[in-house]
Amino acid sequence: MQKARSLRRSMVSVLIAFACAAPHWAEAQSDPSVASATNADWAEVKEIMDRRCVVCHSCYDAPCQLKLTSPAGLLRGASKQAVYHSQRLEDAPLTRLGVDAQSLPQWRALGFHSVTQNVETDPSLLERYLNLGRLNPMPENAPVPAALDLTTDRPLACPTPDEFDAYRDSNPLAGMPYATAPLEDHAHQTLVAWARSGAPLPSDPPNVPDDIQAQITEWEAFLNGKNMRPQLMSRYIYEHLFLARLHFQGDDPRRFFQLVRSTTPPGEKIGIIATRRPFDAPGVNPFYYRLQQIDETIVHKEHLVYEIGPDRMARFQTLFLDPGWTLATAPPYGDAEGGNPFSTFASMPARSRYQFLLDDALFFVRSFIRGPVCHGQTAVDVIEDRFWVSFLDPDADLSITDPAFLQDGAVHLELPVSGVDGGALGDLQGFSHANQVRYLEFRDARYRDSAAHTEGFDYDAIWDGDGTNPNALITVFRHFDNAAAMTGFHGDIPETAWVIDYPIFERIYYDLVAGFDVFGRVEHQLSTRLYMDELRMESEDTFLSFMPKAARQQIHKKWYQGTLAEIHTYWHHRHVDASFPTGIGFETSTPKQEFLLTLLARGNGLWSVSDPINRCADADCSQSQTQLALRALANQRGDWVRYLPDLSVLVVEDSGGAADVFSLAHDKAHTNVAFLFDEAARRDPETDVLTILPGLAGSYPNFFFKVRQDELTAFVQDLKAVGSQSDFMEVVANHGVRRTSPEFWPLSDRIHEIFIQRNPVHAGILDLNRYKDPKSADDPT
Structure with missing residues (x-):
């Protein structure tokens, strides 16, 4: 038993380096379209990676820190060091992409190994993982094999190129994409051809239009004032916007910038100042606030949009510079100061600071x-x-x-x-x-x-x-x-x-x-x-x-x-x-109800007084047929609710092929949230309810349901009739889309396209690391 458990951990453990996939090994070796397509266009490769790879490899919890949102992440490669480690007694080395190392030798010194480089006659790790997935595809529309762990904290092996052969022999199911349906043939062929051609990557930075560059120049001048008052204002703004995706009013909805501290002044190449926290001392004097264009794929879980432009600059002027406050000496940097922003920024009017937060609460x-x-x-x-x-x-x-x-x-x-x-x-x-x-x-x-x-x-x-x-x-x-x-x-x-x-x-x-x-x-x-x-x-x-x-x-x-x-x-x-x-x-x-409804x-x-699905008076409710049908599920208690994942996405198609998207949020009830551990002991599942929201409400969907408009009533009835895990499995079979379903990737693409179409500035790629694999078990938790 112990040996089997150890084998399972090791198999799942790293299943890593590349969240992309492939059909069959023999085809990869003999398909002439793969062999000849050695000059795959980067735009096409990037599109495939964004839709099939970035969905799992985009954050600090990406398997083996393999972040595939940019060419820099591909070049950096993978690491055996986990960022998330709740028991570590020492701080981990900083490995922020684009910040803590600026060259491949520096990343190699931090323990990262290549996934794109061919080693002598051996293919790159990227291609080898693709081939492994092609050799051992997941069973179609079936539960993921028990050997594959889907938990986010699963142990990861992260083999180097020299270790891969032994790892492959011990973990035959470790191909990519991990525990999902395979890539389409064309996508597989394109990625393998690109890998075999040496995985060429673009080196030129993205272009910035002249009108946007002019605004960048104005902003950098505004944020790098010579006097102490504007300098303290800029420090406050930087400490609050260092994670922001800055978007200029009226600009391309997919172009964003980041506010950084640089050793170099405006007009020169940015020299990133890497500090652990934004309130740490920059280490050089003078330093400069700069706007750096973001060249990474937009991932929803990291996408914090903050709009800037002439109106925003005027607002900052009104809030921070027009009031008559004085500053005798600039406050120091460091943990003690970051631990108390009230003393650090005491000279600035508290009303201005609070209003700054309220403006974009x-x-x-x-x-x-x-x-x-x-x-x-x-x-x-x-x-x-x-x-x-x-x-x-x-x-x-x-x-x-x-x-x-x-x-x-x-x-x-x-x-x-x-x-x-x-x-x-x-x-x-x-x-x-x-x-x-x-x-x-x-x-x-x-x-x-x-x-x-x-x-x-x-x-x-x-x-x-x-x-x-x-x-x-x-x-x-x-x-x-x-x-x-x-x-x-x-x-x-x-x-x-x-x-x-x-x-x-x-x-x-x-x-x-x-x-x-x-x-x-x-x-x-x-x-x-x-x-x-x-x-x-x-x-x-x-x-x-x-x-x-x-x-x-x-x-x-x-x-x-x-x-x-x-x-x-x-x-x-x-x-x-x-x-x-x-x-x-x-x-x-x-x-409580009277107070909140009065607000x-x-x-x-500015906002809807009623909630047309979850909370409404009949006169105020939307008469959409879809919303009327879903109202039978919303805010209803019942044994069926406990079997739903935390966050599901429901796609409802009409007869013409158009689709509506809804988020099904499982509101889990607790007797209290007063303690750090043993949450299950404080659950009160009998009072769980479902909140249904038009559109996409979160970054990490746990499951997709897809129904036609004429099937919606049956879906609602089937879901409300669930009284066991076996009943829920029938709902999954009739209305759900498994990880291994041929519909999994096409539906993921469609949801993403709807997201981009309806909210082009704020949309981003959803993370599928937490996508569930329903099993026929008695315990729904």
Whole structure:
């Protein structure tokens, strides 16, 4: 048994280097079209790679760090070193593509080996993996063989060219694409021909039109001001936009830039300054902020779009330079400063900083859950599967209206990153807990002395987007180990809701984005998670302050069910404040619902008041036949819900061949989300529901369903009749698309084309690493 388990791990382990595929070995050796097509066009090769390879090889969790989103990633190759390693005691070497090494010798020194280079008479690893997949294709439209592990944390072997033959003999199913239907013949032939011709890659950078280059020149001049005030503004902007895909107003919807720090001034070739975090010292003086064009394939899970142009520059001028603030000396760099942005940027008006975040609140909330963090249940199990977010209005936030609030309170607002380099894990947990307790005591005291404690918060204390900005209301979805966010309130009334003020917003950003290091050791990973636990509870507590005093304890108790959860909230000094008044005269016995629906009604058309599928009054509901049929599934409890994956995509075709796409989000219920481990023990599957959203809601679909319009009613009925895993397998057989189905790749392509067509700026390639393989098992979890 142990030997079999070891063999399975080793087989699955690396199944790696290239997520592309092929039909049969004999054809690869004898097909004349393969042998003669030695000058495959790079554009055609790239299109195949984007659709068949990048879907699995595009982030830090790409098998063997083989990132195939750019020529640089292909040249860099693969590594045996895993980025995600939750038990490591030392920081891992930084291996950010385009940042931490600039030449092949440097990447080889960091342990990467080639996948494109032929070794003497042996083909490249790329071709050998393709041939292995061709020799042993997956059984068509059948479950993936049991030897192949599909978990994201499977062990990986990552053989070098010298090790591949032995690896192939031990792992005959390790060909590419891993555990899916094979490539189409033409795609296979094109890739093999390109590999045999030496895998030629373009070397010229993409062209930038003259009008866009002129705007780049203006922006680089704006961001590299000579005085300390504009320099501090640029530092703040860089620390918040270093992950952004900058898109110029009106430009090609697929052209993006990145804000970087460079050793070279505008007009010269960019010399990237590689630091672990954006608030680390640049190491050279002077340095320059530059806009670098992104030449990678756009992948949705990393695609954080931030629009720039003349209007944005004018907005920055209004927010940061027009107010009359002064700066005597420039603040230093380093972990201590990054651990406390409130002291680093204390000279800049807090209102300007908060408004900067509010202007693009969806971008910043998405930055918490997208970007380089592509793997991690423990990062998102701190949140419920669906909740609604609103923001404290600047005029109701003491950190904005009272200059002394942040001056006096900044000492309590340090983040864990400021102390992560010293001490043990217990010290870090104590740091996080003690600092937060002191801050909450400070915050409560200040609000008790304010007018708000006399009058209470009313609806005006919630930011309404100033009548023009839809970012004021946001829905967050969790899909087990990843998440998604969108403007507006979607789904039925959620169990929990957050109200975020400026200190919460800034700390979440510096905890999860600016201060988070995916290469960090266990102390850093856990301290980040523990601190986020504190910030979630603080956001929930702020929401509770709007509820009637008598209802707060009851609502809170429902969020934290169980003795351990009650102990947890007690240890964290979480008490429901019954002294703070509410300024709202509630008219119903369901204040949470009344409050949230009233926020929706204030939108002046910025967002839909009703949800046509999940939550609506009959008069407001869409009469689309598809949506009417799906309404029978939405927000319904039943045993059938638990069998669905976290996130499914449903494609509905009409008689003319046109398609609608919907996301089926499995909202898993929990008794609480108060603990780091053993989530299964806190699940409450009897109260799970399904939220159905038009379009694509996440980056990591777990399964595709495809039905014709005239089959939709049968699909709904079949799904609601599921009472066992065997029943669900029948739904999969009748309406699902397996990894091994001949429809898998064509449907993946079609979904991507619909995405690009409907949202060309924000669309990106979806990640299929988490695509499920339903099995006939009794345990649906």
